Amino acid sequence: MTAGIAAAEVTFSGTAEFGYNDTDHATGASASEPFSDMDLNIAFSKELDNGYTAAASVELDYANANQGNDISASDALISLTNADSGIHYGDTKHAAQNAWSSVGSMDNDAFRAADGEMVTRADMMFGAAKVSVSLGDDTNLNNPNATPPVVANEKDYLSLGITGTAGELSYALAHQGANTAWLDNDDNSAASQQATTGVRVSTTWGGATVALGHAKNDNGGSTGVEVSYPMGAYTTTASYVAEGATGAEANWDVKVAYAEGALGVTVATDESDDWNVDVSYDMGNGM
Numbered sequence: 153m154t155a156g157i158a159a160a161e162v163t164f165s166g167t168a169e170f171g172y173n174d175t176d177h178a179t180g181a182s183a184s185e186p187f188s189d190m191d192l193n194i195a196f197s198k199e200l201d202n203g204y205t206a207a208a209s210v211e212l213d214y215a216n217a218n219q220g221n222d223i224s225a226s227d228a229l230i231s232l233t234n235a236d237s238g239i240h241y242g243d244t245k246h247a248a249q250n251a252w253s254s255v256g257s258m259d260n261d262a263f264r265a266a267d268g269e270m271v272t273r274a275d276m277m278f279g280a281a282k283v284s285v286s287l288g289d290d291t292n293l294n295n296p297n298a299t300p301p302v303v304a305n306e307k308d309y310l311s312l313g314i315t316g317t318a319g320e321l322s323y324a325l326a327h328q329g330a331n332t333a334w335l336d337n338d339d340n341s342a343a344s345q346q347a348t349t350g351v352r353v354s355t356t357w358g359g360a361t362v363a364l365g366h367a368k369n370d371n372g373g374s375t376g377v378e379v380s381y382p383m384g385a386y387t388t389t390a391s392y393v394a395e396g397a398t399g400a401e402a403n404w405d406v407k408v409a410y411a412e413g414a415l416g417v418t419v420a421t422d423e424s425d426d427w428n429v430d431v432s433y434d435m436g437n438g439m
Contacts, residue, residue: 251313255365256391281316371396
């Protein structure tokens, strides 16, 4: 697939951030260090005569912004899409991960995340259903000294995702096959190597959004229910998940979100007595 850059629509965007940490994010030890990051995103697309759109994008990263650092390229993606189908190659989600949305804090829905491998995913619409299938490629992870050794032609598992609507119900089905023996970069756990299946349904009932879901892998099953109810500027979400693994305790979460004008506040807690508070304010002019 080729498209002349001069004939394509090209866009540039980017971010720059600066901050200060008093705790090392990796070790938790006390620290006193500033941090910074800059990136430039380049994307171009071209509408073809046959109804398809060809597109490509890449991100150029300048981490820690020390003078003289190398600029690295990441998140490269090439796609060919139309209204009913598409194929994506590069930094894109696996089919199961793309279709799945957890119902509460499930322990057994660790679908594999794409974290450096090149993923090929094909999407197709069949009426009100979207069917996706994908295969990952870890050829960039050649490591003959690993245990077990990793060769440069390792392939990821096959992944499937189906989403759609049936009347008032929305549904999702996700399945991934067992992965190879090698666990790649740091965005996945050992559980993500297991064969995993998940199904969820949701609907709106009396103003509330209600979701039911079940996910299962070799560790057991997770069955969850989640209810989200808006009341003016407030939205309250509560969930409960029964865990099927031997000795596993149920998980519950409660979250209250407030949004009014430029101000947003979210307060959340869970069964472990962890609390989280997020506050945001839109200052205008894109800030």
